[in-house]
Amino acid sequence: MSVPQSILNKIPKSGRRKIKVRRNYQYAGYLYILPWLIGLLIFQLYPFISSLYYSFTDYNMVSAPKWVGLDNYHKIFTEDPDFYQSLKVTGIYVLLAVPVKLAFALFVAMLLSAKLRAINFFRTVYYLPSILGGSVAISVLWRFLFMKEGVVNSLLARVHLGPVDWLGSPDIALYTLGLLTVWQFGSSMVLFLAGIQQIPNDLYEAGSIDGASRFSMFFRITVPMLTPIVLFNLVMQMVNAFQEFTGAFVITHGGPMKSTYLYALKLYEEAFTFFKMGYASALSWILFLIIMAVTAVIFKSSGGWVHYEDGGK
């Protein structure tokens, strides 16, 4: 927190200098953050930088890394059709799953913000699928639910629909996996819920005095007040969605016809099945740059749609 200029101006010049001098650093702070600092260097910064180095090498973990310059990148862009396929399905996946998930999370958060009896019970129930998250058990479950003879088709048959080949059809499988992600909207929902509860009630009272409908209050008050949380959720969920792995790996193995061959799957196979560490590092750097670019676009645009109560700080 900085001291506002108006207050600073009231302090005599000599006094002002005293404030600056009396900063009084407490070096013990370093001692406490030391574990993080070491962890940052060894487990984050060093790997991050060395992955750039590896991306210019040919390295199979047996013989020493061999410098190949831009070869890996060249191969990725010109000789690897799987790269474009994985990029395409990941793009579709991110573009669909993330907005639908956030919209759903906001919708449920609105429902759960009502002052009702047993509301905590409902919150728990709605959060439950999310805590089980990317577990293999849930992937197993999804496979059973959506296989051709699975429950979902049996339920559809009752109303004389289907059967739909949820996981076997290249046109649909990706959406079936997307549905699994949407089902786990809990963590975004909890943040929305916390945000809704912090919106001052007088805004709604003022709104209802002005005769605003619930609908317009939602779009004029609730949504603008929640935009900082939308921004946070959007970025975090986007970063996660780009790296989605377990579902595609356990449920569909990337198939049918590579229709669910998400980028993380491609990365996993190159690195840990074929041990082409240099090539995989190049792939990971391309993913990193894509994620950074998308994040930058989101942040750049956020000035236009994110509303801060105190006018931004």
Next chain:
Amino acid sequence: MRELQHDSKNSWLNYIFLIVLGLVMVYPLIWLFTSSFKTNADIFGSSRLLPTTYVWDAYKLGWQGTGQYGFEDFFINTLKLVIPTVIFTIVSSVLVAYGFARFNFPLKTLLFSVMIATLMLPNASVMIPRYILFNKLGWLDTYLPFIIPAAFATSAFFIYLMIQFIRGLPRDLDEAATIDGCNSFTVLTRVLLPLCKPAIFSVGIFQFMWTWNDFFNSIIYISSVSKFTISLGLRLSLDASSAVSWNQVLAMSVVSIVPCVLLFFFCQKYFVEGISTTGLKG
């Protein structure tokens, strides 16, 4: 009066909506549980939730496993991995959060920004060199790649959560304790730590569940079946039992999520409230 009627009608609608949607949400989980008592024929091609014929031995047989190692081993392995990871995560993130929340030192703002930035650093961009590093250190096929990074507070999310919580505690407490003769470490252990209980619970529960359910790191770091975690064991049984006894696979899926579900239900008040109080302010 009119307002009241309006509200009660609305809350009825809310209830109905919440119940219907809630059923849709948990239906898959209920199905998972009931189907672990079904026969194969019942699992496929039937939309009935309850079994037509009950099979009771899926849990017993599934637990034994098919090969040399059963789920008892996978469970014990998972605990050996998860418990140290959780403890180290809590200790390290409390210490680091205390440093950031209560001390003023050169470059603090910069370091804090770096910490927040790592929140968004994709795991994909560090996982390959980390793997190579752990290979050089001889840590592959051990649980050290999970435990040691936890001891060094590599999860920015937990540090941030703790910082937000500690910032919410009045500084007067620290000052009073200092006057009473506490040094900065005893201020932390005797004064702040007891107050941080809700946040510590949140960190612990989250880390427990994430590590418990983690599949990606398990599959890249653990290779011998004797060290398999639940996730790996489950996938092993999924691949092994080709069309034989699916109820056993489902039963073991249930068993593997039970600890998380129980923990969640017992600690749910920390979950929702812990997050909304530490929240997203700032």
